[in-house]
Amino acid sequence: MAHYRCVGEVPDKRHTQFRDSAGRLRYEELMGEEGFSSDSALLYHRTVPSAIVDSAVWDLPAHSTAPNHPLKPRHLRLHELFTDDARHVDPVTGRRLVLGNNDVRIGYVVADAVSPYYRNAIGDECVYVESGHGTVETVFGELPYRTGDFVILPRATTHRWLPDGSSRLYAIEGNSHIAPAARYLSRFGQFLEHAPYCERDLHGPGSPILVEDKDIEVLVKHRAASGGIIGTRLVYADHPFDVVGWDGCLYPYTFNVADFMPITGKIHQPPPVHQVFEGDNFVVCAFVPRKVDYHPLSIPVPYYHSNVDSDEVMFYVGGDYAARKGSGIGIGSISLHPGGYAHGPQPAAVEASIGVESVDELAVMIDTFRPLELGEGGTAADDGVYAWTWAGRKLE
Numbered sequence: 249m250a251h252y253r254c255v256g257e258v259p260d261k262r263h264t265q266f267r268d269s270a271g272r273l274r275y276e277e278l279m280g281e282e283g284f285s286s287d288s289a290l291l292y293h294r295t296v297p298s299a300i301v302d303s304a305v306w307d308l309p310a311h312s313t314a315p316n317h318p319l320k321p322r323h324l325r326l327h328e329l330f331t332d333d334a335r336h337v338d339p340v341t342g343r344r345l346v347l348g349n350n351d352v353r354i355g356y357v358v359a360d361a362v363s364p365y366y367r368n369a370i371g372d373e374c375v376y377v378e379s380g381h382g383t384v385e386t387v388f389g390e391l392p393y394r395t396g397d398f399v400i401l402p403r404a405t406t407h408r409w410l411p412d413g414s415s416r417l418y419a420i421e422g423n424s425h426i427a428p429a430a431r432y433l434s435r436f437g438q439f440l441e442h443a444p445y446c447e448r449d450l451h452g453p454g455s456p457i458l459v460e461d462k463d464i465e466v467l468v469k470h471r472a473a474s475g476g477i478i479g480t481r482l483v484y485a486d487h488p489f490d491v492v493g494w495d496g497c498l499y500p501y502t503f504n505v506a507d508f509m510p511i512t513g514k515i516h517q518p519p520p521v522h523q524v525f526e527g528d529n530f531v532v533c534a535f536v537p538r539k540v541d542y543h544p545l546s547i548p549v550p551y552y553h554s555n556v557d558s559d560e561v562m563f564y565v566g567g568d569y570a571a572r573k574g575s576g577i578g579i580g581s582i583s584l585h586p587g588g589y590a591h592g593p594q595p596a597a598v599e600a601s602i603g604v605e606s607v608d609e610l611a612v613m614i615d616t617f618r619p620l621e622l623g624e625g626g627t628a629a630d631d632g633v634y635a636w637t638w639a640g641r642k643l644e
């Protein structure tokens with residue numbers, strides 16, 4: 249994030265004495281990416297941010313994965329992972345792992361409970377709010393969220409989720425930073441004119457949250473030397489939400505999908521025009537309601553395509569996705585189209601799309617450049633028959 253923000257009280261000059269009204273020094277913390285060589289923020293704490301009084305193992309929820317083998321496209325029905333009467337599920341520990349690899353993990357949760365204090369030290373999180381609203385409290389301040397928001401939480405941001413009622417959350421956990429596509433930005437980081445959104449659409453935290461309390465537990469997800477993920481429960485002597493002010497270019501923010509201005513064309517536009525964010529070895533795109541191709545002979549649904557370097561994950565959030573008609577896919581579905589396999593519209597969808605002038609679809613896509621494996625939630629949500637829907641039969 250090159251977009252500078254300043255919230256609360258900060259001293260005129262960085263790294264200088266900054267005292268409260270009683271003369272006590274504030275404790276300055278630099279939170280920075282890539283050593284001291286990329287975006288950072290300076291936070292001013294009332295208490296020592298490194299003072300811990302305990303450390304214990306946090307046994308993470310199920311996070312092992314199994315290969316998509318034998319290879320086939322999949323339809324995963326995420327809404328079936330949580331029944332309507334599920335209660336007291338929180339947005340962090342309640343996530344069920346749907347798909348994952350060494351670059352990104354995709355989890356899903358229907359949550360109605362306040363989460364523990366939590367910090368993902370493995371990478372940035374990008375949580376898409378399928379439905380619901382509430383607040384994410386962070387060390388930077390409060391971040392309201394609502395349906396359609398992407399909530400971006402930089403690596404190691406201490407936070408907790410407070411859903412107001414029930415929220416359906418699609419959690420994209422990177423092993424890297426997740427940021428707007430680099431090609432949308434100037435060499436100094438400003439959004440360019442051709443970008444489908446800009447700084448005005450990004451909403452950072454407002455005023456600081458100041459809590460005085462002792463012995464606060466924070467769950468930390470972090471890296472094992474083997475490349476795996478492990479968890480620790482740290483107990484802080486003082487409440488981590490004690491920041492009187494901060495400034496810089498690194499902070500959590502929200503971006504609502506309704507603020508994505510789609511780029512359309514005379515003939516079918518390829519998925520990169522729908523890109524929102526990117527991480528290492530994956531991209532996040534949003535297919536939003538839009539006018540479609542206006543060439544007199546255009547075919548509005550996509551051509552068949554073989555993304556030889558990608559696994560493609562579509563999460564269908566709203567509207568009627570024309571290309572998938574007849575496949576069983578609906579709202580709350582995921583389609584996984586893996587590398588090594590060409591995919592495209594259901595056969596009848598091509599002819600049916602001709603003459604259509606606009607679509608009301610809303611879908612979030614993740615393309616990963618290394619194969620995805622199925623998590624426990626992905627296996628549980630698999631419909632088992634999607635692979636045969638183009639042919640209309642399975643070999644007996």
Ligand SMILES: [Fe+2]
Nearest residue numbers: 553560585591
């Ligand atoms: Fe595709």
